[in-house]
Amino acid sequence: MSEPLRIVGGTVYDPAHGIDGEVRDICIDAGKVVADVSTSARRIDARGLVVMPGGVDIHSHVAGSSVNAARRLLPEEHAADPAPAPSLADGEPWPRSGAGGTVPTTFTTGYRYAGLGYTTVFDAAVAPLHARTSHAELDETPIVDAGFYVLAGNDAYLWQLIDRGERERARQYVAWLLGAAGGYALKVVNPGGVELWKRGLRDRVGLDDALGSTRVTARAILETLCAAADELRLPHATHIHCNDLGVAGNIATTLASMQALSGRRAHFTHVQFHAYASGPDGRRRSGARALVEHINAHDSITADVGQVMFGPATTLTADGAVEYLLYKSSGRKWVNSDIELETGCGIVPHAYREKQSVAALQWVVGLEIFLLAADPWRVVLSTDHPNGGSFLAYPELMRLLMDRTYRADCLKRVNPALLGGSALADGLGREYTLREIAIVTRAGPARILGLRDKGHLGVGADADVTIYTPNADWSAMFATPRYVVKGGTLVVEEGHLRRAPRGGRLHVRPDYDRAIEGPLREFFDRHATVAFDNYPVRTLPDRPVPTS
């Protein structure tokens, strides 16, 4: 159902066009925002309601082998949160039941994102070897447009090219890799560290430590992949999970990584987990201020926060070494899966508790980053779902940002043991405005991702629109949109999910020099267990996003 539609008289927040709470109509036809529609078009009375573009999640874990391994590990969570099929309108595809928890099943993931007013989602870590599985799971994740980032930072073939000084060929290779996997952007996780974990070396990786060869270093990996993203004109910069996640004092690593890429486009992800100073006792302290000062001063850097939210979570990352440490310290169940020639994967269920000093610090550091950031266009919202908490906690996070009284009440309940020197504890009074929320949850991520038709409501934009009923409790307002329009289809009506169209696939297919295929095929024949011809994903549902 994508009929002409006029959203009448809503209070519109469209920061990409400088519209900050103006009453206007939004017209929609054929899945796009248009200048006008005929008077016979269906009308939604949005008077008194808040109108924003659909939400864009820049960093989540929703589809693929590692996510499915987490689902499989969590029967108790699923049993506690059964998800009945929604009651969709007549003529819709038969709705599907599922299970929730921190790692919901595919259909439930799509329904719940849409029910939250989010219409675009990226899975942040897919081993290209497993790309087919991610695509298949996205195929059964309805409504949201989605894509994923391709893990490349610990890739054996890339390391060989870097070792030989073949930067040009490295660029060609990652172009091939992106197309072969049907990915949207390049992802680096703990450059060097994942491979060293697989080699049984558990030392921290310094930016210039030789990784088996003096030419292969975390710095060289970051430089190579960020340069490639620029030269290939990928819509999104290389998406970087730095070394030393979670470690006391890792702020130095994070800042050094940012400096290493100085002047290049680079996206640093879940920076909350990478912004810890080290106190005199060796324990973690907030490093948020130093991080944000650097980001504020460097326009080429973008970031998402990776806020932790109190409650259950599932830690799920390619950074296998981190998960081993979490398993050892928590005693909870643990999955590790090493993935040949490419990456790793670790999973440990987790819970963030207010009275736990580290969790309290993490919660505070995330909020500090949000509240100190000068430019919301470059520091956007994420919880690294499900690592810092479920995406279902986004409304609560928005309330924390918008309501300082509520935030202060929450702060009183957390363990203060590690909060010495934190800006939040010293009193940060900033409150996000609706405009700023619209930036950090849709306009900003869309711009960072290079999605020209998303995150705004100008003529030609994808007709992804979320309409909220104002509420003094911001959390309640953002948790239950009154209407959600996805690609021109009214998916949420009067707060109920009524339609579940197929979501689109966002991927790139940059050109590459076919001459690389010969040596690459040889590498596959010698070391891979999947035939070169069987590796690429052949058919995808939508056309690639242009890279020029």
Place this chain on the structure above:
Amino acid sequence: MVKFSSATCLGCGCACDDITVTVRENRIVGAARACAMGAAWFGDGLAPARVTVDGGDASLAEALSAAARLLNHATRPLVFLAPDVSMEAQRIAVAVADTCRASLDNVSSATVARSILAGQEIGRATATLGEVRNRADILLFWDVDPARYPRFAERYAPDPIGLYLADGRRVISVGVGGAAWSPADVTVRISPDDEVVTLTALAALLTDPGCVQGDGNAWAHARMLSDILLSGRYVVAVADAEPGSGAPDSSGPTGRADALWRLSHALNHRTRGAVVTLRAGGNRTGAEAAMTSAAGYPMAVDYSQGVPRYRPHDGTAGALLASGIVDAALVVGDARLVDHGVVADLANVPCVVLGPAASGGPLARSRVVIDTARAGVHEDGTALRMDDVPLPLRALVTGPPPARDLLTTLAALVATAPRRSVGAGERS
């Protein structure tokens, strides 16, 4: 004559994807590089294409309508995923089960339930087979019969020279109650009664060499093995998850699956390592994954209350059929590869069998029988290797209609049928 290179074989869980299949006049006349099991799996491509309802020939439309009627009128339907269908088809079968509030299961509940449950309880440290190939400097074959996985040695380990293994690797073979993998650098035979204790002791020693130790053969073997394993940088224990395939429960003695996953963790405290479990063919892990992604559980799902519920103890196909509660079943896949007890019980239930060579299989006398393509021979799609690596399947010859298409039609018929009213007492 047409040659297909890089065809994927589902003869066992190794899912070798380097087979060159030669086709002449729509018959498979060669499967180069395939082992004998693989060659038998590809066959000649000739497949029955019968469709019957109540024993008489019927059109596809009639058969699918009859199938939908049967499922729609049942109070306790069962959807069962048998081997040799693509993940695409499996996903549609899951949709059918969801839509008609059926129980949903696959072959794993009869063969590896304990391994699945143990993995859900404690987790597991594992690796894809390419890590075994490239990195495993010590390989511990734990009671693996090479005849069941003929090309494992050649494709994965120990034969290939690994990318990170300039110094080669050592192979340890443990036989439980008999001979096992050979040749090996070290061979150990243990008694079946000692298997779980040895695995448990080994995990304890790998975690803490100074742990309190017991006497007897099991601990002696464990000490010897532990010393060898701790000399490795990346140690992979390879064990058959279905060592007694065909028996009612073939996952081995109680405690074995749990001990294997604990061993997998223990391999990571003082060295690095993984346990890799071997599986039989036909895309079994694909069925588990297709169920997990949409229903949240890899086996034994009960949709009767409108949401997926996990019933790994009393809701497996075997348990439900034995209880006599199932009043209609949809079997998707090759029934010849299903646990004999489950098949025997299915024969007593009004049943729709939709799969390759259904008319020649053990459920050929079922209410509705539809021969379909075999995924990877007549039908394209995706399958998972036993380590969850996805591989493409190709249609090599034309044959009966694709299971995916038939299931799509069936799903639409089930979805559009008037819904039964479900009373709480009726279905609990």
